[in-house]
Amino acid sequence: MAAKDDLIKRFKAAKFLLLGGSAGSFKLLFRMVKMFPHDFKKTVIIVIHRKKNFFSEIEKLFAENSRMLIREISDKDPIDSNAIYIAPANYHTLVEKGGYFSLDVSESVWYSKPSIDVTFESVADSYGKDCAAILFSGANQDGANGLLKLRQSGALTIAQNPEDAEMSEMPGAAIGIDAAEYILHTTEIFELLQNST
Amino acid sequence: MREITGKEINITSAQLTELIDLVRKIHGFDFSDYTKASFKRRLARIMMLKKLEFYDLKHILVNDPAFFQEFLEEITVNVTEMFRDPAFYRALRDQVVPYLSTYQHAKIWCAGCSSGEEVYSVAILLKEENLAKKSFIYGTDINTGVLKEARKGIYSLRKIKSYAENYMLTGLPGSITDHFTIMYDAAAVHSELKQNTLFSVHNLISDTVFNEFQMISCRNVFIYFETELQERILDLFYNSLCPLGYLCLGNKETIRSDNFRKKFKVINQKENIYQKIGS
Numbered sequence: 001m002a003a004k005d006d007l008i009k010r011f012k013a014a015k016f017l018l019l020g021g022s023a024g025s026f027k028l029l030f031r032m033v034k035m036f037p038h039d040f041k042k043t044v045i046i047v048i049h050r051k052k053n054f055f056s057e058i059e060k061l062f063a064e065n066s067r068m069l070i071r072e073i074s075d076k077d078p079i080d081s082n083a084i085y086i087a088p089a090n091y092h093t094l095v096e097k098g099g100y101f102s103l104d105v106s107e108s109v110w111y112s113k114p115s116i117d118v119t120f121e122s123v124a125d126s127y128g129k130d131c132a133a134i135l136f137s138g139a140n141q142d143g144a145n146g147l148l149k150l151r152q153s154g155a156l157t158i159a160q161n162p163e164d165a166e167m168s169e170m171p172g173a174a175i176g177i178d179a180a181e182y183i184l185h186t187t188e189i190f191e192l193l194q195n196s197t
Numbered sequence: 198m199r200e201i202t203g204k205e206i207n208i209t210s211a212q213l214t215e216l217i218d219l220v221r222k223i224h225g226f227d228f229s230d231y232t233k234a235s236f237k238r239r240l241a242r243i244m245m246l247k248k249l250e251f252y253d254l255k256h257i258l259v260n261d262p263a264f265f266q267e268f269l270e271e272i273t274v275n276v277t278e279m280f281r282d283p284a285f286y287r288a289l290r291d292q293v294v295p296y297l298s299t300y301q302h303a304k305i306w307c308a309g310c311s312s313g314e315e316v317y318s319v320a321i322l323l324k325e326e327n328l329a330k331k332s333f334i335y336g337t338d339i340n341t342g343v344l345k346e347a348r349k350g351i352y353s354l355r356k357i358k359s360y361a362e363n364y365m366l367t368g369l370p371g372s373i374t375d376h377f378t379i380m381y382d383a384a385a386v387h388s389e390l391k392q393n394t395l396f397s398v399h400n401l402i403s404d405t406v407f408n409e410f411q412m413i414s415c416r417n418v419f420i421y422f423e424t425e426l427q428e429r430i431l432d433l434f435y436n437s438l439c440p441l442g443y444l445c446l447g448n449k450e451t452i453r454s455d456n457f458r459k460k461f462k463v464i465n466q467k468e469n470i471y472q473k474i475g476s
Contacts, residue, residue: 074449094234095234105420107242
């Protein structure tokens with residue numbers, strides 16, 4: 001139980017909650033967003049792979065179903081402590097030490113833009129020890145290196161148990177390089193959220 | 198030398214400052230107002246591509262004059278597309294073209310044009326709107342290498358195919374290949390589209406006003422700069438626009454400075470198209 005207490009304590013203490021997902025993660029992220037209370041005192045940053053020119057209704061859908069403020073990130077947007085930020089399609093989202101976002105259109109990483117690695121690594125660089133991060137289902141290896149950097153910089157890092165993931169490769173890659181401090185079943189992830197809000 | 202992979206590269210803030218100082222002193226290029234997170238990523242990318250440790254990178258920057266050009270090309274992001282963000286081009290057609298058509302000669306500046314895709318996209322749009330003959334587009338970049346590509350106007354067929362969807366979504370008639378001559382695996386932009394374009398070197402950080410424009414497009418450039426530098430460049434753009442001229446930044450970049458918010462009217466909130474007011 002000690003491990004579980006530690007998990008809850010650190011999850012509660014985190015100022016940033018980073019959620020990364022690709023194929024097979026949307027429903028879970030949507031469920032999470034619905035659960036966040038309006039006074040969830042965290043900056044939630046969601047990086048989900050999506051195609052360019054795919055005028056996704058993600059923000060709209062999330063906004064209609066969330067008690068928190070939802071924002072699609074624009075360049076140099078300040079980072080608020082009680083909001084959900086969604087990485088825009090076709091850009092990488094970076095976090096700057098001064099407390100704002102910056103965007104980047106450079107090469108795709110793992111064929112992905114936004115790339116989870118890019119955002120996770122830049123948060124690790126600036127705010128690592130204040131973070132909790134969860135890597136969900138996906139069909140490539142994006143996010144593993146980023147999660148490792150977060151872990152190395154003191155963040156609480158969690159991978160969805162690959163057995164539960166629709167696409168196991170992404171959390172599997174993170175586990176393979178020992179980037180995840182905790183490997184949790186989907187039910188445990190939602191329990192954690194329930195116990196921490 | 199040891200193999201360097203992306204995972205291992207960790208550049209500290211102190212190293213970043215050290216390198217920026219070094220480049221400024223030796224090469225006269227000032228990167229100090231570039232956004233730190235993306236600049237760090239570019240440095241890490243160069244170190245990985247060239248298999249260099251941080252110390253080696255400094256050494257080669259000081260001792261190999263030819264390397265700097267390569268360094269500059271890698272530091273400045275040159276990822277671009279034709280008709281990137283099709284909604285932007287629809288907004289240009291609906292909200293800016295009518296204004297441009299009131300001029301006998303309209304001058305347009307694409308700042309930070311990289312390999313020219315955006316310049317030719319605007320040229321195609323103007324041609325379809327029957328404005329090609331009375332408009333002139335200047336494409337500028339700090340990078341001589343990409344400008345060479347831009348002047349050629351030859352792109353791989355694979356790239357052109359990937360732009361086809363963008364083109365379709367702009368609502369322009371026909372297909373993107375109507376504007377190119379296909380030669381085996383490459384596509385050359387029609388020479389009539391090149392006639393009214395000029396590509397030249399211009400450094401937004403250190404160079405000044407060089408002409409007066411009815412429209413300036415500068416997309417995915419501001420994202421690499423801190424807000425103070427953005428403001429300095431906004432001043433340059435403001436002074437380069439004719440009264441009521443249009444500044445087009447694209448959908449993720451906004452004018453944040455209160456000072457400049459007063460000097461520009463928002464024409465399209467989503468695509469961040471502004472019109473110069475006052476004088």
